[in-house]
Amino acid sequence: MTLELYLSMCAFIFGAVVGSFLNVCICRLPLNESVISPPSHCPRCSCGIRWYDNIPLISYLLLRGKCRGCGLHISLQYPLVELLNGLLTLALFLRFGPTFSFLVLFLFCSALMVITFIDLEHQIIPDEISLPGIVLGFVFSFFLPNHSWLNSLIGILLGGGSLLLVAYGYHWLTGKEGMGGGDIKLLAMMGAFLGWKAIPFIIFASSLIGSVIGISLMLIHKKDSKLAIPFGPYLAFAAVLYIFWGRQLIHWYLTLGSSLQS
Structure with missing residues (x-):
């Protein structure tokens, strides 16, 4: 062996x-x-x-x-x-x-595993994981290669702030709660661990995956058009995608866009 x-x-x-x-x-x-x-x-x-x-x-x-x-x-x-x-x-x-990067991302992905299964069953994202995760992700940013505390801090603000604006906007337009505070804290944690550049990819990929799965489920459950679908698992899946293939997918998307315009 x-x-x-x-x-x-x-x-x-x-x-x-x-x-x-x-x-x-x-x-x-x-x-x-x-x-x-x-x-x-x-x-x-x-x-x-x-x-x-x-x-x-x-x-x-x-x-x-x-x-x-x-x-x-x-x-x-x-x-x-x-x-x-x-x-x-x-x-x-x-x-x-x-490497140290492996250990940090192992902790991050393990946290996402817990969040995913809890959100699927209970439609909640426990603060016991996301809030300490934000702090840990920021602390680890001081020691990770190709990362920085500023990158992590902007990721926290961009991650939490972007979904917060979406939540306020949806509530203003419909008068209903469309996104839980747990999702906002989760995306802030992702920004802390992965940096601000990961946030646009995670939002886009999770929304795309969630839309496809959500529409499919609503077509299956035609009688229940108000089917509650937790968003946390889609965010978690998109974050894992970014860790392994994010940069390649972004490069492919930009290259595809340039070729279509030419």
Whole structure:
């Protein structure tokens, strides 16, 4: 086994293990429960989960998706979060290697994972993640290559301010709340970690993806034209797109625009 393959496997396993903790955050933060105590337990029978039943991915397969204590089905969310976080960590490692940038973006993407699944189920984005994330992203900007505190600060102001203007504008035009404060804080956190140049891409990409998916869902659920669709997951997906392919996509878009004009 080569060193590169070994490190890649370690990155995936590390991401999956952290994904197990992210599941705890996803389940407990909306309920204002501690993510540390009590230890992991079945949410239905409250039976404590033994260490050998808490191995990411493997335990779920061995138990066939059921609790050892009560035999009831365990949500597919648990292995899904572990798998996605493992794959995302592996992708970050292959892209950035064992660097400080990798660690910072790993923390950022793990936070996005928690936010995505909480927003999908509860339509909220917990301040416990976004607000400390804004501060951490700004602090990390002093130590990251090709980044600066000014870039991060402008990103915070542009990210939070742009959605705040959209929210006020929508409320002024319709008299209704169209965007939650959680989305505003989330985009400010993204600006802190990724800088101001990421914000236009994230807004455009998330709006495009959200429009396509939203229209598709409304066509499927024709009887419910007021279907509530959380925007946080689209912002998170667009931020991950920017990390890996943002600059290439922007360059492709600008090149395409220039060729169409000529």
